[in-house]
Amino acid sequence: MRNLIRAGFIRYMRRVHTIAALLISFGLGVYHTVISVRLIEMNNGESYYHFKTEFTMSIFLMFMAAIVSVLNLGSEFNSGAVRNKLIAGYIKVQIFVSELILSWVYTCIFCFLFYMPFLVVRMQYLTFGNSFGRLLFVLTLITLSIIAVTTITVFICFLIKNHIAAAIFSLMIIVMMVLIRDDVNKYLQKPHYYADITFEDGHVESWQVGNGDNTENKGVRFPEGSTIKYRENPGYVDGAARVLLTVMDEANPYNALNDSSLGISGYRIGVEDTLTDKQKDLLEKEKGNISDKCKREVAYNAGLIVIFSVLGILVFRKRNIK
Amino acid sequence: MEYVLKTQNLQKKYRHFCALSGVDMNVPKGAVYGFVGKNGAGKTTLIRLICGLQDPTDGVYKLYGTMNKDKRIQEARRRMGAVVEVPSLYPDLTARGNLEQQYRMLGLPNFDGIDEILKIIGLENTGKKRARNFSLGMKQRLGIGVALCGNPDFLVLDEPINGLDPQGIIEIRELILKLNREKQITVLISSHILDELSKFATHYGFIDKGKILCEMSAEELEAKCRKCVRLKVTDMKALAKVLDERELDYKIIDEEYCDVYSDPNLTDITLALINEHCELLSADKRDESLESFFIGLTGGGQNA
Numbered sequence: 001m002r003n004l005i006r007a008g009f010i011r012y013m014r015r016v017h018t019i020a021a022l023l024i025s026f027g028l029g030v031y032h033t034v035i036s037v038r039l040i041e042m043n044n045g046e047s048y049y050h051f052k053t054e055f056t057m058s059i060f061l062m063f064m065a066a067i068v069s070v071l072n073l074g075s076e077f078n079s080g081a082v083r084n085k086l087i088a089g090y091i092k093v094q095i096f097v098s099e100l101i102l103s104w105v106y107t108c109i110f111c112f113l114f115y116m117p118f119l120v121v122r123m124q125y126l127t128f129g130n131s132f133g134r135l136l137f138v139l140t141l142i143t144l145s146i147i148a149v150t151t152i153t154v155f156i157c158f159l160i161k162n163h164i165a166a167a168i169f170s171l172m173i174i175v176m177m178v179l180i181r182d183d184v185n186k187y188l189q190k191p192h193y194y195a196d197i198t199f200e201d202g203h204v205e206s207w208q209v210g211n212g213d214n215t216e217n218k219g220v221r222f223p224e225g226s227t228i229k230y231r232e233n234p235g236y237v238d239g240a241a242r243v244l245l246t247v248m249d250e251a252n253p254y255n256a257l258n259d260s261s262l263g264i265s266g267y268r269i270g271v272e273d274t275l276t277d278k279q280k281d282l283l284e285k286e287k288g289n290i291s292d293k294c295k296r297e298v299a300y301n302a303g304l305i306v307i308f309s310v311l312g313i314l315v316f317r318k319r320n321i322k
Numbered sequence: 323m324e325y326v327l328k329t330q331n332l333q334k335k336y337r338h339f340c341a342l343s344g345v346d347m348n349v350p351k352g353a354v355y356g357f358v359g360k361n362g363a364g365k366t367t368l369i370r371l372i373c374g375l376q377d378p379t380d381g382v383y384k385l386y387g388t389m390n391k392d393k394r395i396q397e398a399r400r401r402m403g404a405v406v407e408v409p410s411l412y413p414d415l416t417a418r419g420n421l422e423q424q425y426r427m428l429g430l431p432n433f434d435g436i437d438e439i440l441k442i443i444g445l446e447n448t449g450k451k452r453a454r455n456f457s458l459g460m461k462q463r464l465g466i467g468v469a470l471c472g473n474p475d476f477l478v479l480d481e482p483i484n485g486l487d488p489q490g491i492i493e494i495r496e497l498i499l500k501l502n503r504e505k506q507i508t509v510l511i512s513s514h515i516l517d518e519l520s521k522f523a524t525h526y527g528f529i530d531k532g533k534i535l536c537e538m539s540a541e542e543l544e545a546k547c548r549k550c551v552r553l554k555v556t557d558m559k560a561l562a563k564v565l566d567e568r569e570l571d572y573k574i575i576d577e578e579y580c581d582v583y584s585d586p587n588l589t590d591i592t593l594a595l596i597n598e599h600c601e602l603l604s605a606d607k608r609d610e611s612l613e614s615f616f617i618g619l620t621g622g623g624q625n626a
Contacts, residue, residue, distance in 0.1 A: 003429035011412070011423060080410025081423075084468065087373045087404045088428055089396040320336075321375040322407070 004098035025113040033117040066153040069103040074163025145253035148304040155312040177254040200225035251300035324351040332381035341367040343532045356523030357512035364532040365512040404478035409465020413454035417445040424471040443467040459490030550581040560598035
């Protein structure tokens with residue numbers, strides 16, 4: 001199988017779209033790093049939003065990795081190279097796994113090229129509230145979520161014989177991930193309670209209490225003399241449906257991508273002087289902390305990779321090659 | 323006799339369609355085995371099975387004595403090269419690039435031998451021309467070149483002369499003969515262009531409706547394909563009478579033409595016909611072609 005991977009790596013490296021994807025990855029990485037650094041400097045070191053924007057840009061990597069996988073695999077099927085491999089004595093499992101590894105390797109290279117400028121240039125700004133471990137965790141989560149999408153793409157390529165149809169289907173799946181994530185989030189973020197507050201002067205306001213499971217402000221103190229009546233939100237998704245939606249949310253690679261951006265945006269970069277003591281304490285506590293949700297997302301993405309790899313092997317083993 | 327490939331009761335079903343039903347086939351070592359059958363007879367299906375592209379529904383085959391269910395079949399398959407239907411080439415690579423890629427895939431330590439393969443297939447002077455710009459004949463030859471990587475001693479070619487012009491057909495024929503004679507490569511070649519096959523095949527296997535009808539050597543086939551003289555006369559009844567009197571084996575084609583088998587004495591027949599007031603308009607020596615034999619074997623049909 002090592003020969004297959006080696007031959008495939010050289011073969012893919014000589015294809016125009018692979019070279020283009022490598023250059024685009026690096027170019028995008030440089031572009032956003034330069035823009036972000038300039039914005040950080042203009043904002044006296046505050047990088048909160050710029051980081052978020054940059055990490056959400058990883059969606060382009062997701063699309064690009066999927067397209068490159070489809071084009072490379074499509075060429076293998078179209079040229080009949082898969083036939084040559086089988087005739088040469090390789091078994092279908094070896095062929096599938098080698099293609100999978102190749103797509104993972106290229107995805108990792110794309111991610112490395114994209115984040116390398118960030119790591120090189122922007123590390124100097126990560127001076128407070130950071131841990132390198134946490135940064136690596138976030139980058140790993142992003143890469144893992146893109147690898148999960150690439151794995152699904154490889155599976156589709158082995159499932160659908162027509163590579164144009166496979167490409168369209170793969171891109172549709174990524175678009176669906178984005179749309180589903182927004183829809184699922186909309187339901188999950190619905191408040192569990194509403195608080196109807198009657199103020200001293202008699203006027204009534206209805207406040208939503210928390211988002212989703214966050215009910216921590218249920219005990220919030222309202223102005224004296226006001227009366228509060230809590231009522232449950234009938235639109236709140238509860239029970240098994242909530243569990244299902246949560247799994248759908250956390251198992252969605254795009255969601256992991258998005259959460260990574262939030263995770264990294266928790267950093268304060270080079271702004272130590274502007275922080276209050278309380279903020280400094282909070283950031284120090286936060287340092288190195290990785291949310292349970294992000295940890296679950298790592299597990300879900302790894303799960304997706306395993307599931308679609310196994311499915312791909314099963315499908316390809318049963319498939320008749322013409 | 324030593325066999326490179328033996329199949330026993332090989333079957334392949336696609337849902338409700340039975341593409342192969344109990345195929346028994348034997349390819350002797352060193353042979354050029356002509357695999358003859360109509361379109362849809364099951365030739366390509368059988369080739370796909372022995373190349374490992376698909377799995378048989380039932381039955382077994384042995385490649386160099388290794389059963390297909392044996393784990394060592396992958397090693398045995400490394401001793402074969404194949405071009406199934408269309409050559410498997412990277413269109414954006416040159417002839418050399420395609421061969422180098424195949425060498426890498428096979429894990430060969432260096433590219434020694436590529437020049438020799440390019441010379442054998444006659445593509446040593448194609449330079450930087452990419453495979454997508456090759457003619458069909460060149461693509462077929464490059465496909466065979468790719469199959470030759472790793473020095474196989476069994477070559478499987480599925481309809482390699484389909485769509486080729488006469489010059490291309492001659493080139494492929496000469497290449498196959500060269501590989502068989504000079505490199506002692508056993509060749510299994512499927513085709514429905516039977517007369518072309520008869521120019522170089524040493525053994526034949528006839529397949530129809532997923533079953534092997536018979537296998538024979540070229541000598542056996544030659545003996546079965548009878549020679550005849552086709553006569554054109556003005557009175558068929560008179561000719562029949564003359565031929566009957568001489569106890570000759572013949573077959574009336576229509577009111578004008580008749581095939582007379584064995585080697586008739588034309589002078590004697592002509593004189594006898596004059597006495598019957600019948601004119602002999604023409605006499606052509608004919609061989610019963612491989613096609614005629616095959617059609618007779620399958621009980622008539624199309625596409626052969």
